[in-house]
Amino acid sequence: MRVVVFEAPGGGRDDTVGSLARALSVPRTSIGNVMRANLSQGTELGNRVTEIMKSGSLVPDEILTEVVRDGLHRMAPAGFLLLGYPRTVSLALALDDVLRELDAPLDSVLDLRLSDAEVERRIRRLAARRRCRKDSGHRFEPEMDQLRVEGACDVCGGELYQHEDETEIRFRSAFMSYEAMLEPLTQHYARQGLLVTVDAVGTSDEISRRAVAALQEHSL
Numbered sequence: 038m039r040v041v042v043f044e045a046p047g048g049g050r051d052d053t054v055g056s057l058a059r060a061l062s063v064p065r066t067s068i069g070n071v072m073r074a075n076l077s078q079g080t081e082l083g084n085r086v087t088e089i090m091k092s093g094s095l096v097p098d099e100i101l102t103e104v105v106r107d108g109l110h111r112m113a114p115a116g117f118l119l120l121g122y123p124r125t126v127s128l129a130l131a132l133d134d135v136l137r138e139l140d141a142p143l144d145s146v147l148d149l150r151l152s153d154a155e156v157e158r159r160i161r162r163l164a165a166r167r168r169c170r171k172d173s174g175h176r177f178e179p180e181m182d183q184l185r186v187e188g189a190c191d192v193c194g195g196e197l198y199q200h201e202d203e204t205e206i207r208f209r210s211a212f213m214s215y216e217a218m219l220e221p222l223t224q225h226y227a228r229q230g231l232l233v234t235v236d237a238v239g240t241s242d243e244i245s246r247r248a249v250a251a252l253q254e255h256s257l
Contacts (some may be wrong), residue, residue, distance in 0.1 A: 038116050038252065039115075039117050039119075040143070040145045040252065041119045041147070041148065042054055042118050042149065045147060045159075045216055045237070047163045047211075047212075048207075049158070053149065053237065054214065055241070056241040057244075057245040057248050058118050060245050061116070061118070063118060064122065065118040066117060067121040068104055068105055068124070071105065071107060071108035082104065083241050098127060106135045106138075126225050144252075145233045145256070146233065147248060147251075147252065150234050150237055151237055159208075161205070162180050162210055167197035167198060167199060168197065169192070171190065171195030172195065173192075175193065175195070233248075236252050
């Protein structure tokens with residue numbers, strides 16, 4: 038099964054897409070993973086991306102498509118979950134071209150959809166995150182972590198603080214940007230009869246079971 042997955046930001050610690058990949062017995066990939074692999078291996082594509090990033094420019098669409106082409110060619114085209122791409126309709130059309138090269142068209146496009154109430158809850162949860170001043174790798178979420186001492190890191194005792202990139206305003210902006218990006222894409226894939234929308238509230242296994250059932254029904 039070949040599926041593009043749209044997942045809202047701030048999913049928490051459960052790995053819904055990983056659970057879904059295991060349930061479907063297909064590999065998962067994302068544009069970020071393929072990009073990092075090329076950068077770490079020093080490939081020609083990775084070097085091109087490095088030069089663009091050093092210049093402070095955004096990676097152009099044609100390079101993003103090359104990154105995805107590279108990733109999909111390395112994977113078994115008989116099945117995959119693709120996360121984080123496409124992000125525009127023009128990139129969706131480019132993905133169609135790549136998959137035609139592989140003779141592996143999409144089976145479905147999965148929209149893991151959140152209710153307005155869940156989006157609001159998630160924004161507040163993310164904005165409540167705190168980091169440790171001694172070690173920024175130590176992070177805590179009040180909804181999930183029971184601190185032994187209020188305001189102190191359980192690992193090293195350092196002071197907990199709110200990072201400037203983790204404010205409610207920034208998270209709310211991220212969700213708004215995601216919705217603005219998603220709307221034309223879901224319309225595009227709905228017109229092709231590929232869109233499958235699934236309620237994404239619950240544990241990763243619950244959402245995965247729901248998604249598997251919906252994908253299987255769609256493929257009938």
